[in-house]
Amino acid sequence: MFRSLAILACFGILVISASAQSSRVRVVATPTPAPPRIQNDPQISGGERNAPVLVGGQTRTPTGVPSPTPPATDENEVIKVETNLVTMPVSVLDRDGRFISGLQQKDFKIFENGVEQSVDYFQSVEQPFTVVLLIDVSPSTRYRIEEIHQSAISFVNQLRPNDRVMVISFDEEVHILSQPTNDRNQLRRAIQTSAFGDGTSLYEAVDHALNRELNRIQGRKAIVLFTDGVDTTSRRATMESNLRDVEETDVLIYPIRYDTARDGWGGGGWGGGTYPNPRRGGGGTVLDQIIAGILGGSVRTMPRGGMQGDYETGRRYLEELALNSGGRKFEADTLANLEASFAGIAEELRRQYSLGYYPDKAGESGERRQITIRVNRPNVVVRAKNSYIFGENRASR
Numbered sequence: 001m002f003r004s005l006a007i008l009a010c011f012g013i014l015v016i017s018a019s020a021q022s023s024r025v026r027v028v029a030t031p032t033p034a035p036p037r038i039q040n041d042p043q044i045s046g047g048e049r050n051a052p053v054l055v056g057g058q059t060r061t062p063t064g065v066p067s068p069t070p071p072a073t074d075e076n077e078v079i080k081v082e083t084n085l086v087t088m089p090v091s092v093l094d095r096d097g098r099f100i101s102g103l104q105q106k107d108f109k110i111f112e113n114g115v116e117q118s119v120d121y122f123q124s125v126e127q128p129f130t131v132v133l134l135i136d137v138s139p140s141t142r143y144r145i146e147e148i149h150q151s152a153i154s155f156v157n158q159l160r161p162n163d164r165v166m167v168i169s170f171d172e173e174v175h176i177l178s179q180p181t182n183d184r185n186q187l188r189r190a191i192q193t194s195a196f197g198d199g200t201s202l203y204e205a206v207d208h209a210l211n212r213e214l215n216r217i218q219g220r221k222a223i224v225l226f227t228d229g230v231d232t233t234s235r236r237a238t239m240e241s242n243l244r245d246v247e248e249t250d251v252l253i254y255p256i257r258y259d260t261a262r263d264g265w266g267g268g269g270w271g272g273g274t275y276p277n278p279r280r281g282g283g284g285t286v287l288d289q290i291i292a293g294i295l296g297g298s299v300r301t302m303p304r305g306g307m308q309g310d311y312e313t314g315r316r317y318l319e320e321l322a323l324n325s326g327g328r329k330f331e332a333d334t335l336a337n338l339e340a341s342f343a344g345i346a347e348e349l350r351r352q353y354s355l356g357y358y359p360d361k362a363g364e365s366g367e368r369r370q371i372t373i374r375v376n377r378p379n380v381v382v383r384a385k386n387s388y389i390f391g392e393n394r395a396s397r
Contacts, residue, residue: 130180149194
């Protein structure tokens with residue numbers, strides 16, 4: 001009898017102990033996973049499923065990419081997975097702007113804040129891309145709108161069957177003219193429907209393309225931006241917020257700059273350098289006031305040549321957009337030059353290298369780090385991001 005009671009007592013203690021353990025929440029730390037293997041997609045010639053995506057110095061594993069398998073756990077356990085793999089697209093060109101293929105992982109070196117890092121991730125395959133054509137249809141481009149339409153269509157003509165393009169225009173508002181598609185006829189119609197309006201919300205248009213459209217799309221992606229670079233009506237975004245955002249994404253930006261100052265909007269032309277602007281009061285000539293009344297705004301008036309500072313700011317803004325994203329800026333001098341440039345952009349997007357590394361040192365959230373990439377080849381030009389923001393993830397914004 002005594003022996004039976006002792007056995008029952010021991011069994012009760014075990015049951016209570018097991019019950020206490022099962023109700024306790026445990027945090028299980030998992031090691032930083034190795035770079036995911038990219039599975040070849042037989043539907044895409046020479047292609048790949050989506051590679052890891054840089055988001056503020058961290059990566060999100062896209063759909064179709066195997067994720068690290070955590071250890072088996074019960075339903076009450078909390079799993080914590082951390083990774084700081086920094087990835088970026090890299091283009092290597094010769095001095096004539098032609099893409100250099102055939103490079104291997106050993107040909108690249110990555111430096112963060114001057115310290116060499118191990119190249120932990122490398123991909124070199126041709127794959128389709130998604131591009132937003134972002135078209136300025138503000139009053140300052142009214143005399144260049146046909147030329148801009150022709151330039152945008154010229155880019156569409158560089159597409160291959162699996163490449164996709166989205167068409168967005170902007171004046172004071174942002175207008176979605178076409179969702180991403182590879183239907184050339186649909187894209188041409190969308191481009192032709194972009195007509196000029198009042199105001200110029202350039203910064204808001206770039207913000208919209210980055211944070212509401214392209215952040216939902218996996219794979220290689222870019223913005224081709226047709227504009228003079230001058231913003232007049234943005235409220236929800238600024239030059240500074242745009243430049244910071246491009247450091248936190250893997251979107252390349254290729255500004256095509258139109259010098260509309262030569263058309264009279266920057267001073268020295270008709271109207272004494274005035275243009276309609278609903279957010280900045282002013283006077284202007286009788287004709288200016290009539291135009292402003294028709295467009296529902298007022299007129300910003302400046303001395304002849306007084307807008308040159310705005311154009312210079314716009315030029316610097318476009319240069320920094322290209323530099324911070326790893327893209328290139330072009331001047332829209334002639335359509336013939338642009339056609340050659342578009343062919344180069346399309347080839348560059350399809351045939352980029354993808355590099356990644358785990359930083360040797362952890363950093364503070366929001367810390368900016370400088371990146372330098374070198375290639376073991378003479379007389380080459382390397383185009384890639386030159387910095388990123390550590391530990392921030394704003395893709396869901």
